[in-house]
Amino acid sequence: MEGEMANVATIRVLPSAFLVFFLLFTSFFLASGAEEAESHGVFRRTLDQKLMGLKKEKLTHFRLYWQEVVSGKNPTSIRVIQPVNGSQVLLGLVQIFDNALTLGPDPDSKMVGRAQGFVIQPDQNEIALLKAENFVFVEGKYNGSAITILGRNSVANTVREMPIVGGSGLFRFARGYVQLRTHAFNNETLDTILEYNVYVLHY
Ligand SMILES: *[C@@H]1O[C@H](CO)[C@@H](O)[C@H](O)[C@H]1NC(C)=O
Numbered sequence: 001m002e003g004e005m006a007n008v009a010t011i012r013v014l015p016s017a018f019l020v021f022f023l024l025f026t027s028f029f030l031a032s033g034a035e036e037a038e039s040h041g042v043f044r045r046t047l048d049q050k051l052m053g054l055k056k057e058k059l060t061h062f063r064l065y066w067q068e069v070v071s072g073k074n075p076t077s078i079r080v081i082q083p084v085n086g087s088q089v090l091l092g093l094v095q096i097f098d099n100a101l102t103l104g105p106d107p108d109s110k111m112v113g114r115a116q117g118f119v120i121q122p123d124q125n126e127i128a129l130l131k132a133e134n135f136v137f138v139e140g141k142y143n144g145s146a147i148t149i150l151g152r153n154s155v156a157n158t159v160r161e162m163p164i165v166g167g168s169g170l171f172r173f174a175r176g177y178v179q180l181r182t183h184a185f186n187n188e189t190l191d192t193i194l195e196y197n198v199y200v201l202h203y
């Protein structure tokens with residue numbers, strides 16, 4: 001008898017306990033959601049890629065010439081920290097640059113962008129530079145858009161490869177790589193022309 005009554009009581013208690021719990025739970029989430037929206041705006045949402053203009057990823061190849069001028073009155077590349085005294089491999093060197101990117105190997109050919117960045121020489125055994133640079137375009141539809149490159153440039157190799165780690169403007173979500181080779185090195189002025197082949201995936 002007592003057992004039966006206890007069962008009946010349990011049956012009555014269960015739905016109401018559930019209802020209270022449910023109401024508390026939902027009001028908690030509704031309240032915190034409203035509070036969040038009021039105080040911080042949208043914290044997280046899933047966006048439609050197509051509405052963001054990200055329809056189809058494409059692969060673009062650019063061939064550019066990187067004009068480094070260290071000589072004369074208007075150098076575009078300057079050593080800002082000297083290597084460790086006596087280092088055969090220029091350990092510790094830091095050099096910053098704002099070099100022209102041209103369509104042809106001739107320094108007077110059309111400039112379409114600038115390569116802005118720096119190199120550090122961290123390798124103790126060979127000249128293998130840590131290079132960080134932005135290729136910012138100044139022409140046509142790419143004007144103002146930039147590709148960011150970060151990698152290792154071992155100058156003893158004929159072809160060097162560095163990753164593209166991102167980009168802005170038309171290069172949002174960019175990834176890819178560049179291959180570079182020395183097109184010309186003037187052993188008197190020490191000016192260098194590199195050929196860059198850029199392979200970039202972007203939208
Ligand atoms: C560099 O090292 C050489 C000899 O090892 C020394 O004569 C010279 O003074 C050093 N230069 C500097 C800037 O420390």
Ligand SMILES: *[C@@H]1O[C@H](CO)[C@@H](O)[C@H](O)[C@H]1NC(C)=O
Nearest residue numbers: 137138139140141142143144
């Ligand atoms: C590139 O963009 C800059 C800044 O918006 C503008 O001043 C310049 O005229 C543009 N150059 C070309 C070639 O469109």
Ligand SMILES: *[C@@H]1O[C@H](CO)[C@@H](O)[C@H](O)[C@H]1NC(C)=O
Nearest residue numbers: 184185186187188189190191
């Ligand atoms: C510079 O290059 C020229 C031609 O390529 C060569 O004849 C000359 O020996 C080089 N000079 C030095 C200092 O390496």
